[in-house]
Amino acid sequence: MIRFRISLLSLIFCCLTNFVWAQGSNAYELSGNTLIHLRQVGLPLEILRDLQSLIGIRFDAKEDLRAALQKLPHSLTTEALEQIEQFAEMRRLQLQAQEFSGDQKKGELVFRGEVQGELPREQLRFSSELLNLVRQENYEKMRSEGSVEVEQWDRTLQAGFLFYERVEEGFTNEDIRGPAQILRFNEEFRASAKQGKISGNLMQADLLRQQVLLQGRSEAEP
Structure with missing residues (x-):
């Protein structure tokens, strides 16, 4: 059950926090996540296998990506080409709010x-x-507060409070010493995916050590 909880939370939150800080770019790059999303939209398996050879290669323009795709063993339909370009484009997280401040x-x-x-x-x-x-x-x-909701494909999470902290080797203060990667949320959280559901009053996950603390009214369904 712990493995299920860690995998469900990691899929939703690590994805979010890793890309919050991604630099905006018009470049293209395929990753393991790119292939997962393309499989979700129904791209044929033989095309997915071909695309594995392009993972990690950065293309500075759409034309460069298309040239590489045209050299793959299997030809691509126009729809498949557009889907690959959509999920390979390196765009940062787009945020909007009523108020914004920064230091x-x-x-x-x-x-x-x-x-x-x-x-x-x-x-x-x-x-x-x-x-924040x-x-x-x-x-x-x-740190996020007030009707927090995250959606990705079939994965959803709702909570009143979310806190995520990642500390690398060499960083130390009064409260924490790196390396560490902690995720905590409470105030009636609910998380669900195809693998199952989790709900409760408090959950804290140590993503590096693969440990989960679950408190309060809770339920977990495989």
């Missing part, structure tokens, strides 16, 4: 009021009332 020296961004975010490359949608992001050398933190 460049502290590496902090704050979004308030009807916060909504979308990452087309990952088919990820996010909403809350407050989103902090990025420093070897340290990242995300």
Whole structure:
């Protein structure tokens, strides 16, 4: 059951936090996640196998990507070509809110009021009332409050509060020493995917050590 909980939470939240800080770009690059999304939309298995040879290669323009795709063993339909381009495009998470403030020296961004975010490359949608992001050398933190909701394909999560912290080797303060990767959320959270459902009052996950603490009224369905 612990493995299920970790995998479900990692799929939703690690994806979100990893891409919050992605640089905006018109470039294209295929990743393992790209192939997962293309499989979800029904791309044939033989095409997915061909695309594995392009994982990790950066293409600075759409024409460069198309030239590489045309050299694959199996030819692509126009629809398949457009789908690959959609999920390979390196666009950052798009955020909007009623209020925004930032502190460049502290590496902090704050979004308030009807916060909504979308990452087309990952088919990820996010909403809350407050989103606080902090990025420093070897340290990242995300805090979100008020009707937090995350959706990606069949995966959904709802909670009143979400906290994520990632600390790399070499970072130390009074509260935490790296490396660490902690995810915590509470206030009646619910998470669901094809693998099952989790709900409760508090969950804290140590994503590096693969440990989960679950408290309060809870249920877990495989």
